Amino acid sequence: MIGSHGIYALMFHGLANTVPPYFVFRDTRTCLILVEEFERLIRWCLKRYQFIKVSELDSFVKTNHMDCGKIILTFDDTLSHTVELIVPLLKKYQIPGLFFVTTDWATSEETPLVFTFEKWLWHSAPIEITVTINGHKRGLSVPSRAYVAEAVSELWRFMFELEFPPSQLNKSHIQSDHEDLHHLFADYESLAWKPASWDMINWALSSGLVEIGSHMVTHRPLTWLSKEDREQEMRESKTEIESKTGEKLLACSYPHGAIDEATINIAKAYYRWGFSSKGGSITADVDPLDVPRIHVPGERPDRVKLEVKYPHIMRAARFMNGL
Numbered sequence: 452m453i454g455s456h457g458i459y460a461l462m463f464h465g466l467a468n469t470v471p472p473y474f475v476f477r478d479t480r481t482c483l484i485l486v487e488e489f490e491r492l493i494r495w496c497l498k499r500y501q502f503i504k505v506s507e508l509d510s511f512v513k514t515n516h517m518d519c520g521k522i523i524l525t526f527d528d529t530l531s532h533t534v535e536l537i538v539p540l541l542k543k544y545q546i547p548g549l550f551f552v553t554t555d556w557a558t559s560e561e562t563p564l565v566f567t568f569e570k571w572l573w574h575s576a577p578i579e580i581t582v583t584i585n586g587h588k589r590g591l592s593v594p595s596r597a598y599v600a601e602a603v604s605e606l607w608r609f610m611f612e613l614e615f616p617p618s619q620l621n622k623s624h625i626q627s628d629h630e631d632l633h634h635l636f637a638d639y640e641s642l643a644w645k646p647a648s649w650d651m652i653n654w655a656l657s658s659g660l661v662e663i664g665s666h667m668v669t670h671r672p673l674t675w676l677s678k679e680d681r682e683q684e685m686r687e688s689k690t691e692i693e694s695k696t697g698e699k700l701l702a703c704s705y706p707h708g709a710i711d712e713a714t715i716n717i718a719k720a721y722y723r724w725g726f727s728s729k730g731g732s733i734t735a736d737v738d739p740l741d742v743p744r745i746h747v748p749g750e751r752p753d754r755v756k757l758e759v760k761y762p763h764i765m766r767a768a769r770f771m772n773g774l
């Protein structure tokens with residue numbers, strides 16, 4: 452079942468009115484969509500699809516005779532700026548949205564350092580820094596702003612090589628002679644990546660169009676954790692979100708899209724639906740704890756039309772590009 456009669460979950464992160472000039476790293480650019488592009492996409496989908504809530508997913512997945520395709524809008528990380536912009540749009544078009552909350556982020560309301568790093572490098576170039584994680588060192592050279600994207604991807608590669616959770620990067624990991632180092636936390640806040648507070652999450656819920664899911668406690672890739680830690684991430688985030696919002700949680704999304712068989716088995720005890728980041732449509736035989744989503748890249752939002760129309764071709768294209 453593909454094309455206009457399938458069920459598709461779309462995965463968004465940030466929404467903004469403009470793209471900041473320091474957004475040069477591919478992953479941050481592709482995680483941001485402009486409001487006008489988002490609205491264009493919504494209007495395109497409204498002509499062809501019905502927008503549904505995750506609480507309705509069970510009934511539609513089981514029905515093979517759908518009169519039209521279905522769309523579920525999902526937003527990972529529940530960023531403050533995104534919530535502010537999206538709720539009025541959900542009201543304007545009367546469509547539902549599912550927000551995945553990382554509980555430590557909602558409580559601290561602090562942008563994790565890893566998301567301010569790009570902006571800091573952009574403003575600090577030329578700069579040489581050394582990142583030290585668990586005794587391993589990696590030098591990052593940024594002779595000009597043209598090298599910021601490469602330095603940021605090198606940092607992400609380094610963290611993933613060491614299985615070091617990006618959300619835990621802090622100032623003590625970064626050494627530089629640069630005078631601006633002490634401003635790392637204070638002055639380089641990246642507005643687009645500031646997490647929404649519990650108050651804001653509850654404000655979004657009061658629209659009646661928003662559903663909440665778990666994006667775990669700390670946003671660490673679950674596949675790197677012990678069985679006990681994975682369980683704790685799933686259980687504690689669920690309990691906290693339910694107590695802070697009064698909502699019953701049905702869904703989770705896996706940080707960094709990292710899942711394996713063991714993670715899926717643990718998730719079964721806590722959630723009805725688990726959303727991954729691999730593309731495709733939601734069919735009757737889909738594993739409910741490994742539900743595909745289409746990543747909507749901010750730099751090429753029209754790609755979603757191709758994804759929906761030609762999922763097989765796009766899957767091949769992603770494979771070719773190593774995505």
Ligand SMILES: [Zn+2]
Pocket residue numbers: 527528666670706707
């Ligand atoms: Zn995330």
